[in-house]
Amino acid sequence: MIAFETLLLGIIFGRVPIRVMVAPPVTTVEFRLDGASIGTLVGPPWVIEHDFGRSPLPHELTAIGSDAAGHEVGRVTQWVNFGRERAAVSALLERDPMTRQPVAATVAWNEATGDKPLSARATLDGAPLPVTDPSRIAVPNVDLAQPHLLSVEVAFPHNLQARTDLAFGGDIIDTAESELTAVAVALPPDKESLEARDLQRAFSIDGVYRQPVAVEKGRAEVVLVMDRRVQDEILFRKLPRGWSDAGFSRSDRFWGDEDRFLAVDTVPETRHVATGGSRILFRHTARRLLSRIDEFSLLFGISSTFQSGPVGDQTIPDAVAVAGREVAAGNHRRAVVVVLAELPAAERVARSANRPSVVPTTKIQDSYRFDIAAVKAYLAALDVPLFVWSLTGATPGPITAEWGPAESVSTPRGLRAAAKKLEVQLAAQRIVWFAGRYLPQRITLDESVTGLRLAP
Structure with a gap:
């Protein structure tokens, strides 16, 4: 009808x-x-x-x-x-x-x-x-x-x-489909397991207490959004010279056999506009197993993936929004990592004066339809944690600062520490399932009942 x-x-x-x-x-x-x-x-x-x-x-x-x-x-x-x-x-x-x-x-x-x-x-x-x-x-x-x-x-x-x-036909009036809603939560440091029976009166939907039907750990998915300036920074610093033997290892990692990652480009490949409305689309890689890659390969291997892609202004906030939607829809433990390479104004001037022969591989301009605060709010509504990594230091510039505290990955030690923090937080996540389909912002958690918190 x-x-x-x-x-x-x-x-x-x-x-x-x-x-x-x-x-x-x-x-x-x-x-x-x-x-x-x-x-x-x-x-x-x-x-x-x-x-x-x-x-x-x-x-x-x-x-x-x-x-x-x-x-x-x-x-x-x-x-x-x-x-x-x-x-x-x-x-x-x-x-x-x-x-x-x-x-x-x-x-x-x-x-x-x-x-x-x-x-x-x-x-x-x-x-x-x-x-x-x-x-x-x-x-x-x-x-x-x-x-x-x-x-x-x-x-x-x-x-x-x-x-x-x-x-x-028959007595059928409407076609009904059984649906479930997944919510990502984070365990407190002193808790290693979680079951549905532990969550009585912990969650409410539209103000009414609802009992979850299941809790699972499942696999983790990480989506990386890589600033295209990362590749230029790698060339300027002549990286990864000296990094490849810096002791990166997979031996002490939390990644499970099914944990995966993919990367999303920051330059839109296609934009469809319909009477002022738009759909934003970005290229992305296939999903790969995290257990088969170390931090060094994760950062430097991905940085050149999209260099031959579409040319134009990169829209990092828009790409992060798409990444959040992608990883939330999988209903797994999840995180988005945005890797930035913004330089402070003073260092940009100094480099231009002292190293005029260093020419960026791409002329990159930043533009976006969504501001950073709106994108962070969108990821929070989807229960998607956001991690900010910077290849140019912890506080390299105003745009990076707007994303929030950044983990410096400009040294092997910093990269290992940032990756370990990501691993630990993902290991603490669990997925709580509710019968029915609900918008995530309709579900609230009383943290005082169990010590849990929503994933972001």
Whole structure:
């Protein structure tokens, strides 16, 4: 009866048009953001425009369809700035107004980089359906006294797929899906384990105490955001000369066999703009095992990864926001590490005067859509700890200072200490699971009950 045609992927902000697909008996559609009404449509075109603001925050967007008598007949929800889907598909059944038999499924899709689908397939109760037009798939007559399942799967480039399922017939009115919400917490230093039964009356959702269904340690994921000036700093200092034999080792590490990391570029590869709203996209590496790399290789091996990538202004705060969303959506123990190479003004002048032959490998300018404070607030809302590393000292300049206290990784000893701090804090994290899907900012923890704290 109602489905989203606009599927919001990536980091969403600014004014964005939101379209829905409707079928009888829907005559009006109300849109709610985080439970508050943002507008009602009483007829086509079924599109509303909303300003999501200049700061990225997780949101719950709901569209509610009502009939001519004002009775709710269907609702759909999607999550904004929360979740990791790089592609999404939605479908709406078209029915014969007399017999109520499904006639076709109207299909909408979105893919984070704007790629068009390569193919689509559909099944009805497991049997394949012919697909000549992926945006509208014909559905044969069925026995409506029995339940049926229509599935649509769309394939995109780079081995990316998205799927949606519609249940209808029998006594089925709405399709319900069992969902869980994960919250990252940090154990106090004197505690090594945590179970769900230890958390009675520790958490509340919208002011009501909720008992978790499970607690797990699981694997850890780290996302690195590397300032492109790091590579220039390495060349200027003639690093890693003298570092490779500085005693880096994996022998005393906390990393588990499944712990992983990936790196995110700081120069956007693609930006999609829709009526003032934007989606910010960055290249990233594949996930790699942390247990197979030491601190030295982690820093210097990653620093040159994106040097051949897109040229333009780097937007470090935007990249950190994307990294936070990516790592939070995995529902694992998590952290984002931003590695900066900002020089104090005096040192920049001195280098220019004393070493004019040193030319940066790239002409890097900084720009961003989100300010640093807004990005830090976004990561805090997602329960994602942020670590700041500086290759040019602990307090190299005003931009680095705005990120908060920085760990100096300009020496082997400093790099080892920063990596150890990251390892220890990740080892203390646990993931607490709740039944149902909730925005993270709706969940609060009473730290006095257990001594736990939320991960950031």
